[in-house]
Amino acid sequence: MQYLVSVIDDTAGLATPDEQAAIDVFNDRLKAEGHWVFAGGLAAPSSATVIDNRGEEAMFTDGPFLESKEYLAGFWIMDAPDLDVALKLAAEGSKACNRKIEVRPFR
Amino acid sequence: MSVADVREGITQAHHEEWARVVASLTRRFGDLDVAEEAAAEAFATAVERWPADGVPPNPGAWLTTTANRKAIDRIRRENKHDNKRKEAQLLYDDDPPEPPSAIDDERLRLIFTCCHPALAMETRVALTLRMVAGLTVPEIARAFLVQETTMGRRITRAKAKIKAARIPYRVPSAEDLPARASGVLAVLFLVFNEGYLATGPDTDPVRHDLTAEAIRLTRLIRALMPQDGEVAGLLALMLLTEARRTARVSASGELVTLDEQDRGAWDAALIAEGHRLVRERLAAGVAPGRYQILAAISAVHTSARDVRATDWSQVVALYDQLVRLDPSPIIALNRAIAVAELDGPEVALAAVDRLEHRLAGYHAYHATRADLLRRLGRSQKSRAAYDKAIELAGNTAETAYLTRRRDQLG
Numbered sequence: 001m002q003y004l005v006s007v008i009d010d011t012a013g014l015a016t017p018d019e020q021a022a023i024d025v026f027n028d029r030l031k032a033e034g035h036w037v038f039a040g041g042l043a044a045p046s047s048a049t050v051i052d053n054r055g056e057e058a059m060f061t062d063g064p065f066l067e068s069k070e071y072l073a074g075f076w077i078m079d080a081p082d083l084d085v086a087l088k089l090a091a092e093g094s095k096a097c098n099r100k101i102e103v104r105p106f107r
Numbered sequence: 108m109s110v111a112d113v114r115e116g117i118t119q120a121h122h123e124e125w126a127r128v129v130a131s132l133t134r135r136f137g138d139l140d141v142a143e144e145a146a147a148e149a150f151a152t153a154v155e156r157w158p159a160d161g162v163p164p165n166p167g168a169w170l171t172t173t174a175n176r177k178a179i180d181r182i183r184r185e186n187k188h189d190n191k192r193k194e195a196q197l198l199y200d201d202d203p204p205e206p207p208s209a210i211d212d213e214r215l216r217l218i219f220t221c222c223h224p225a226l227a228m229e230t231r232v233a234l235t236l237r238m239v240a241g242l243t244v245p246e247i248a249r250a251f252l253v254q255e256t257t258m259g260r261r262i263t264r265a266k267a268k269i270k271a272a273r274i275p276y277r278v279p280s281a282e283d284l285p286a287r288a289s290g291v292l293a294v295l296f297l298v299f300n301e302g303y304l305a306t307g308p309d310t311d312p313v314r315h316d317l318t319a320e321a322i323r324l325t326r327l328i329r330a331l332m333p334q335d336g337e338v339a340g341l342l343a344l345m346l347l348t349e350a351r352r353t354a355r356v357s358a359s360g361e362l363v364t365l366d367e368q369d370r371g372a373w374d375a376a377l378i379a380e381g382h383r384l385v386r387e388r389l390a391a392g393v394a395p396g397r398y399q400i401l402a403a404i405s406a407v408h409t410s411a412r413d414v415r416a417t418d419w420s421q422v423v424a425l426y427d428q429l430v431r432l433d434p435s436p437i438i439a440l441n442r443a444i445a446v447a448e449l450d451g452p453e454v455a456l457a458a459v460d461r462l463e464h465r466l467a468g469y470h471a472y473h474a475t476r477a478d479l480l481r482r483l484g485r486s487q488k489s490r491a492a493y494d495k496a497i498e499l500a501g502n503t504a505e506t507a508y509l510t511r512r513r514d515q516l517g
Contacts, residue, residue, distance in 0.1 A: 001273050082275040083225060084283075105272045 001105065002037060002079055003086040005093060008100040009073035015041065019098050026096040030078065035089055041074035073099065077106075116162035117153055124167040125150070125241030128174050130213035133276055139220070140266045141178050143238060149174035211327055214239065215278050218324060222291040223274045230265045231294045237262055240298070240320040250301050250317070252501075278331070288332060292341050292398065295321045295328070299345050303352070304502050312356050312504030318349055336388050340399030343384035347405035350377035355504075362508035366414040378409050400429045419448040436465040444475055452482040470499035474509060486516045 015023065030036040045064040052059045064071065076093060080086040086103050094101040128149060132142035149170045163169040221234040233251070236242045242250075248258035268274070279287040302317025325342045332338050354372040357363050385406040388399050395403070404425045411417040426442035439462055447455035456479040459472070466472035477492035493513035500506045 003272075082273045083223075084275050084279070086272075087225065103272075107271070 001081060001086075002077055003083075003090075004104045004106065005076040005078055005086070005090050006072050006102045006104070007041075007074040007093075007097055008070050008102055010070045015097060019096070022096040022098075026093055030076070030089070035078045035080060035085075037077040037079050039074070039076040042072060045071045070100075110158065113158050113162060116166065117150070117157060120153065120162075120166040120170060121150060121241055124170050126214045126217060126239045127167060128170050129238050129241075130217040131171055132174055132178055133217065133220075134213065135175070136178055136182065137276070139238065139269055140263075141181060142174075143266070145174040145178035145181065146170075148177040152177075211330065212278070214324075215327055215331055216276055218291055218327070219278050219287060220269065220274060220276050222287075222294045223269070224287070224290055225272065225274060226265055226268070228293070228297075230261055231290070232297050233258060233261055234265050235294050235324075236298065236317075236320075239324065240317075242316075250314070284332065285335065288328060288335065288338065291328060292325070292337060295325050296341060296398070298324075299348075303348060304505070312360065312362070312502055313352055315352070318345070318352065321345060322349060336391060336393055337396040337398045339384050339388055340396060340402045343381045343388075343402035344398055344405055346377045346384070347381035347402060347409050350374040350381065350409065360504055360507055361511065362502070362504040364508070365408060370413065373409065381409070382406055395428075397429060397432050400425055400432070404429075417448070419445055423449050436462045437469070437471075440466060440469075440472060440475060447479060447482075452479040455479055456483065468499065470496045470501070470505075473499065474505075477509070477512070481512070481516060489513075490516050 027036065027039060030039075048064040050061040050063070050065045052061075074097070078086060078089055080089060083103070083105070086105075090101050090103045125146060128146040129139075129142045132145055133139050136142060152173055153166075153170060157163075217239050218235065221238050222231045226234065229251070233247050236247045236250075237244065244259050244262060245255050247262075248255040251258070253261075278284075299318055299321035302314040302319075302321060304312075322342070322345050325338070325345060329335075329338045329342050350373050351365075351368060353374075354368040354370070355363055363369075381402065385399075385402050388395060388402075404422055407418055407421050407425070422445040423442065426438065426445055429438050430442060440459065443455045443458040443462075446458060456476065459476055459479060462472060473492045473496035477489050477496055480486075480489035480492055490513055493509055493516075497506055497509045497513065500509060
């Protein structure tokens with residue numbers, strides 16, 4: 001079972017060196033214990049472009065699809081047998097990156 | 108077998124077997140929704156068949172077998188074109204089937220799943236009442252004063268989340284148990300309180316089905332964690348409260364306050380059991396949590412021959428201890444009620460008035476003020492406070508009591 005573990009941020013700052021170091025340790029553990037699928041940090045929401053090609057021609061819009069105070073700053077995709085395991089990992093991930101986290105299952 | 112016997116048999120089977128049927132089907136099919144629907148269908152079949160065929164010798168086995176067939180029928184119907192998925196679903200739980208002696212374990216699994224911390228508190232309560240206690244959606248909606256459709260959606264959404272996010276169906280590991288149990292206790296306490304002081308103009312003032320179910324489930328948790336102080340504390344608190352249930356509402360449906368209750372009508376066996384648990388916790392010598400302190404307060408009240416013999420300094424001391432753990436205004440309000448007996452209504456009123464900005468919307472705040480003002484002979488202010496309390500109270504017996512008290516003011 002895979003879970004999308006999103007990092008929710010409301011500050012403009014990137015991870016500090018200490019936070020990055022803690023994230024690296026956490027990632028190593030995810031890999032060692034077989035929970036790692038993928039992870040990455042994202043550039044600022046203002047760097048996003050929204051594309052809509054449902055009509056005649058593709059429309060490009062500058063900026064994120066949703067303007068909000070809180071935004072997606074990065075994510076993990078984790079493999080876990082059930083939500084209890086996923087929540088435990090996410091709690092440690094939140095501690096490591098020092099940010100709020102959302103856990104959502106893949107279908 | 109008479110019609111009455113059959114009806115009694117069905118009611119009893121529902122009370123004793125509902126959770127077991129839901130639990131064993133959830134284990135087998137890994138799906139609460141399938142389990143709930145199949146259990147409901149099995150009971151509906153019993154209502155149809157038992158009057159003609161008689162109550163079977165083992166109603167639980169009959170219901171489980173019938174529900175299993177209903178569940179398999181449904182899964183076959185739904186997965187006609189996707190047999191692989193059906194197999195996967197049927198194999199989701201690969202533990203061997205439980206022996207009948209493990210019925211309590213089944214129920215526990217169900218409780219921990221329904222009270223999972225990834226679900227909102229109100230959802231946990233609703234789900235526990237539906238899946239474990241077997242209340243219908245309209246009954247739960249009525250108990251919590253929400254629309255049936257809203258309650259139905261809440262339960263449906265919760266079942267979908269449990270399935271989609273794969274909330275596990277098991278009793279947590281020993282290491283997680285204390286934290287998870289405390290979430291379960293909070294749910295059971297809410298269920299108990301709703302039963303003890305039921306809300307709604309068309310509801311019985313005391314819903315024995317809810318208080319009894321909360322006690323039964325707390326006993327199960329206690330069997331799982333006999334050393335846990337808060338589990339023992341909550342069970343003691345419920346027993347000592349339940350012991351006073353029949354004395355608490357008069358024949359005319361009016362609330363009878365502690366000082367006016369017929370103490371001879373209290374249930375001596377429940378009180379003895381509650382006191383035993385409180386003593387056991389005192390002997391443990393571990394700092395008590397909130398349920399244990401509340402139970403100790405209840406034990407002081409139920410130890411007194413009458414209200415004058417109550418050891419109020421002990422009650423206030425226990426409230427002081429509770430305030431340190433939980434500085435909520437409701438605890439402070441209850442402390443003030445005890446202070447009135449120890450230091451007089453004037454001192455208590457000053458303490459109560461300090462809570463106004465936090466409790467102005469709470470009926471008990473106004474009811475307490477009204478009573479203190481009445482005892483101080485300040486009738487006009489007392490009347491206004493009773494008016495406000497009556498306006499905010501949701502329990503029929505309480506409204507009747509407050510109205511009489513107000514109308515007796517000089």
